[in-house]
Amino acid sequence: MEKAKVETFVKALKCPTTPVTWTADIKNLFTPTDIAHMKMQAQPIDLSSYDEVSTRPTALAIYQAVSSGYMPRDEDRWTQAKCDTFGCWIQGGFKK
Numbered sequence: 356m357e358k359a360k361v362e363t364f365v366k367a368l369k370c371p372t373t374p375v376t377w378t379a380d381i382k383n384l385f386t387p388t389d390i391a392h393m394k395m396q397a398q399p400i401d402l403s404s405y406d407e408v409s410t411r412p413t414a415l416a417i418y419q420a421v422s423s424g425y426m427p428r429d430e431d432r433w434t435q436a437k438c439d440t441f442g443c444w445i446q447g448g449f450k451k
């Protein structure tokens with residue numbers, strides 16, 4: 356999916372009425388391996404940081420990477436349910 360379409364797609368997701376939160380739902384989606392590898396990249400993303408992951412362009416890039424199966428690397432790809440949870444967190448305004 357092109358970057359421009361990700362935003363539209365996320366807005367259209369059918370999300371649960373109970374809000375998705377960083378603490379309860381999002382932070383544990385990232386494994387210690389994910390966090391370690393993404394800290395070492397030329398353009399690092401700290402996947403353990405609420406402030407970084409909740410920066411809109413970063414969040415959209417993460418959504419695009421996991422929903423396309425591009426990330427995580429060398430691990431099982433995220434299930435549709437995990438991708439939807441992350442997308443609903445974006446849609447819901449990054450609740451902590």
Ligand code: HEM
Nearest residue numbers: 384385388389392393396416417420421426427428429430
């Ligand atoms: C859920 C876990 C992960 C997420 C959300 C994630 C997210 C991302 C994002 C958003 C990018 C930038 C892609 C772009 O828009 O161009 C990226 C790049 C990259 N990631 Fe990850 N990553 C994850 C796990 C990993 C793991 C486990 C590895 C290595 C084993 C890894 C290695 C890399 C590398 C080498 C790049 C930069 C070069 C490239 O794009 O190929 N990532 N990642």
